[in-house]
Every structure is written in structure tokens, then in C-alpha cells.
Amino acid sequence: MISNIRGIRAIYLFEMARFGRTFWTSLMLPVITTALYFVVFGSAIGSRMNEVSNVPYGAFIVPGLMMLTMFTESISNSSFGIYMPKWTGTIYEMLSAPMSPLELLIAYVGAAATKSVIIGSIIFATAHLFVDVQVAHPLLMAAFMVLMAVTFCLFGFIIGIWAQSFEQLQVIPMLVIYPLTFLGGAFYSLDMLPAAWRTVTLFNPVVYLISGFRWTFFGQGDVGIGVSMSAVALFLALCLGVIFWMFRTGYRLKN
Amino acid sequence: MTVMTPVLEISGLGKTYKSGHVALSAVDLTINKGEIFALLGPNGAGKTTLISIVCGIVTASSGTVTVAGHDHGRDYRAARTMIGLVPQELHTDAFETVMATVSFSRGLFGKPRDPAFIEQLLRDLSLWDKRGSKIMELSGGMKRRVMIAKALSHEPEILFLDEPTAGVDVELRRDMWNMVRSLRERGVTIILTTHYIEEAEEMADRVGVISKGRLILVEEKNALIKKMGRKTLTLNLAEPLGAVPEELAQWKVELAAEGHELVYEFDSQAEATGVPSLLRRMSDLGIQFKDLNTKQSSLEDIFVGLVHESGAAQEQAA
Numbered sequence A: 001m002i003s004n005i006r007g008i009r010a011i012y013l014f015e016m017a018r019f020g021r022t023f024w025t026s027l028m029l030p031v032i033t034t035a036l037y038f039v040v041f042g043s044a045i046g047s048r049m050n051e052v053s054n055v056p057y058g059a060f061i062v063p064g065l066m067m068l069t070m071f072t073e074s075i076s077n078s079s080f081g082i083y084m085p086k087w088t089g090t091i092y093e094m095l096s097a098p099m100s101p102l103e104l105l106i107a108y109v110g111a112a113a114t115k116s117v118i119i120g121s122i123i124f125a126t127a128h129l130f131v132d133v134q135v136a137h138p139l140l141m142a143a144f145m146v147l148m149a150v151t152f153c154l155f156g157f158i159i160g161i162w163a164q165s166f167e168q169l170q171v172i173p174m175l176v177i178y179p180l181t182f183l184g185g186a187f188y189s190l191d192m193l194p195a196a197w198r199t200v201t202l203f204n205p206v207v208y209l210i211s212g213f214r215w216t217f218f219g220q221g222d223v224g225i226g227v228s229m230s231a232v233a234l235f236l237a238l239c240l241g242v243i244f245w246m247f248r249t250g251y252r253l254k255n
Numbered sequence B: 001m002t003v004m005t006p007v008l009e010i011s012g013l014g015k016t017y018k019s020g021h022v023a024l025s026a027v028d029l030t031i032n033k034g035e036i037f038a039l040l041g042p043n044g045a046g047k048t049t050l051i052s053i054v055c056g057i058v059t060a061s062s063g064t065v066t067v068a069g070h071d072h073g074r075d076y077r078a079a080r081t082m083i084g085l086v087p088q089e090l091h092t093d094a095f096e097t098v099m100a101t102v103s104f105s106r107g108l109f110g111k112p113r114d115p116a117f118i119e120q121l122l123r124d125l126s127l128w129d130k131r132g133s134k135i136m137e138l139s140g141g142m143k144r145r146v147m148i149a150k151a152l153s154h155e156p157e158i159l160f161l162d163e164p165t166a167g168v169d170v171e172l173r174r175d176m177w178n179m180v181r182s183l184r185e186r187g188v189t190i191i192l193t194t195h196y197i198e199e200a201e202e203m204a205d206r207v208g209v210i211s212k213g214r215l216i217l218v219e220e221k222n223a224l225i226k227k228m229g230r231k232t233l234t235l236n237l238a239e240p241l242g243a244v245p246e247e248l249a250q251w252k253v254e255l256a257a258e259g260h261e262l263v264y265e266f267d268s269q270a271e272a273t274g275v276p277s278l279l280r281r282m283s284d285l286g287i288q289f290k291d292l293n294t295k296q297s298s299l300e301d302i303f304v305g306l307v308h309e310s311g312a313a314q315e316q317a318a
């Protein structure tokens, strides 16, 4: 299944070079966004808020902020990565190369996930300029970050193959993931919501992901870490299943 | 070529697109190692579809493709490693440099880096000076060279050129022909499609004609040239003629356009075409003409003839 390592490396480096061309915007965007969130939520609102579950509000929003940006970045980078060759027609070369679908997947998703992890780390570093954040389980936190990056990049890959226009490419991250994340407890604890609304929120799958990530920071989340991990595993399995099906049928890749 | 080793074997290949359009039906074709094969056919005949299936870009609806003994589905790595493709359309990464994109292609096909080889390749294609340029800064002809360099970057043994000279100037076309010849000398098998008859004449060892998804003819080039060697001379007469004069009967000329034109068909490959003697005799007879033109029976004419024939044959069979 995996033997063309040079092929994987070629695509991976190509994708990383593509990110490199927009290095400063890619870098500045998360830094500025983080700074803005901290000014608005951390300082302006946070100063009027008490601690959330014994965690200062400024620190409390760090994991949510990281996830919010990483989700959308993962999806858009990964979907763009595979959509572009489809759009420009250069996909012919990938299809005619001695590369297995799995190798293509590893190369594209690997590159996009790398970028997401870098961005996540930049946000984490930037956050330290504003607040003091202690991470309870650093290794788990790093692992969770990588896992989230990979999962959402897989999801982005599916969107990139499915999309037939730039509009479709934007629709899911902007209209589905962003609001779900925003409402998924990125900036508040579910305990702060009225009971009815809390029940509704529990139908939002993103809640479990953010809660899990927050757990690696503070040792506590809206739901148990076991529930979070199950949700992550489920989402990952779902994405892999869909991709497996797409490759088997040549869905929207081959005529 | 004394020993013919098949390097590409296509059998019973069929393709029906999702739209229901039958682009290929039951194509059988064997390409020998080291030959140059020209695939000819009108627009929409199925040339690109055929090439795309062999290269793994389009999936066949039926049939098999074997590349040097490797089934191109089951054993796709071995099969694809041997093949280089220059597609009909110019698909390029606008922001990449020439050097980067050609090296990328080599890596994609699993070959180790080889800067000396890439340098030679770029020099051969007159791209070395442009190696640092972004592809979007290049002219169309230069982009086509880049596509060729990409296809050759992994040292394929079979090269597909899908209309390599469409929209290309005379000089580049000549370069391309030279390149094809030198590749052949190195033992590379080349399959090209074209709409230019000179190209097939100039380059190919064998020619295949495809029409409406059927391969209706595969022939040695020389045999085909004989068929295409016929020319027509049309003379626009100053005064219309009512009938062909007795004295011109030996040329088997015909009248057209209500006697305003005299049409003479001849074999341009023959020693004596009969044209000078015909003109001399006409001037003896005092038949004046205002203008004249000669026309080579084009590939298109032959297609039309063949297509009609095969169409009629199919109807009869049905």
C-alpha cells in the first residue's frame, strides 16, 4: 500500500512550499486573530467575568480559540490542497503517477495537518503573551492537537474531492464548522447556559471535541474525557470510511 | 526493426462516460517497443480517452491494458512507472518554477533526485535559461516544453504525446520532431496524436485511425501515404465549357461548377504527374484559365471516406 515514499515526499514538500509562499499571512493571521480575541473576550469581557470552573476566563478560552482556528484552517487548507489540482487540471499527473490512493492521502493530509499544528502552536505561544496558561497534560494535549488536525484535514480532503466550485469549498467551513465551534463552547462552559439550551448544545458534536481538548489543559471539561475520545474516534472513523469509499469508486476523481 | 516486442497491448477496450456517451468500443491495439505510432482521428473520436485510460486517468468500462506484461490495473505501479504523458491541455502550476515542477514530477514517479539528468533534460528542451522562472511567466510554447520535460523527468520507456504540436510555431514543432527522433534512438516508444498529416508522415512508423470510438485502420505509414498521395488540380476557366474536349480525354479531366472549372486528379508521388502536359495541351487548344489551385487529399477526406465506409459496414452487419 505504501511504497512510493519519494512520491509522498514530493507532494508533501510541494504543499509545504505552497504554504511557504503565503508564510507571513499564514503566520500573522492567527497571531492577530488571537490578539483580537484576547482584547475583546479576555480583557474587555473577561475582566467582568469570574473564573470559569476555577480557571481564569482568559486562560479558559485558550483551548477553544486554538480549536476554532485549527478546525477551519485544517478544513480549508486540506480541501484547497486537493481541490486546486482538480481545478487547474494538474491532477492528471497524480492520477498517472505510480501512487496509491493512500499515499496521496498521506501526502496531502500530512502537509495540511502539519500546517494546522504549526498554527495551533503559534496561537498557543501568542496566548502566553496575554495570559498565564498551565497545561495539565502536555503530552495528551499535543497528541490531541495532532489528532484534531489530522481528523479535520481528512474531513477537508473529503470536501475538496466533493466540491465542484470554490463556493462549495467555502460553504462547509464557514457555514457549518465555524458556527458549530462558536456555539460548541469555545468561549464558554456549558454550565453557564440555561438547562434547555445546554441540552440542545449537547447535540453539537464539536462540543465533545473542544471539551476533550480543554480537559488536557485543565483536567476538566463539559463532558468526561472518555466521551470526548469516543467522539474523536467516531469522527475519525467516519472520515476514513468516506475516503475509503471515494477511492474505491474513484468518486469525482476519475471519469 | 527486425524483432517486434509488444510493449503495450490493448484489447477489447471500451469506455462509456457517465453521460451515456460511448467514447470507445472494442479497441484492440498492439504497440511495439521502439516504434513511433501516430493516432489520427477527427475531434471527439476518442484519442484522448484512449490515452487517458492507458495512463490511469480515466477508468475503462471494459477491456484490458498491459504494459510490458504488467496489467495496468492490478500492477499499476510497474505499468505507470514506464509511462510518461504530455496531455493535450496545458495543465500547470502557475506559481511553481520550471525547475521545481520538473523535479516534482520525477519525485512523484518514485525516482531518486538526479540534478545532472534534470539539467540535461532542460537544456535539451531549451528550458535551462528559464529554470528559475515561474510557469505563469512563460509563453504557451514554453509551457508545452515544460509539460514535455515533466513527462520525461522520470525516464519513461513509453511516451504519450497528445497533440504536442497544436498551436505551436514552426520552430518548436521542428524541435519537437527532433526530440521525438532522438528519444526513439534511445529506444523510447512514442504514441502521438495529431491533426497534421505532415506530422504523421514525417514521424510515424505506423498510423492508426480512430473514428467514433472505433479503431478503423492500423497501417504502416508508407501504405497510408500512397492512399493520400492523390492531388486535385482545379482550373478556373475564363470561358465556361459545355463538355470536355476530345483532346483532353486522356487526362480523365472533369468539369465542375457548370463548366467554369476543370478538375484533374493526379498522383503526386508519380514520376509524371501529367500536369505540365495537360497545361500545354490546353494552351494549344486555346482554353484560357484565370486561376488555378492544387489540393492534397487531406487526412480529413480520408477520415470521412473511412468513417462512411465503416458506418455503412456496421449498418449492413446490423
Ligand SMILES: Nc1ncnc2c1ncn2[C@@H]1O[C@H](COP(=O)(O)OP(=O)(O)OP(=O)(O)O)[C@@H](O)[C@H]1O
Residues within 6 Å of the ligand: A255, B017, B018, B019, B021, B022, B023, B041, B042, B043, B044, B045, B046, B047, B048, B049, B050, B088
Ligand atoms: N468526461 C467526459 N464526460 C462525457 N463525455 C466525454 C468526457 N470526456 C470526453 N467525452 C466525450 O468522448 C468523446 C471522445 O473524446 P476525446 O477527448 O477522447 O476525443 P479526441 O479524439 O481526443 O478529440 P480531440 O481531437 O478533439 O482532442 C467526445 O465525444 C467527448 O465529448
Ligand SMILES: [Mg+2]
Residues within 6 Å of the ligand: B047, B048, B049, B088, B162
Ligand atoms: Mg483529444
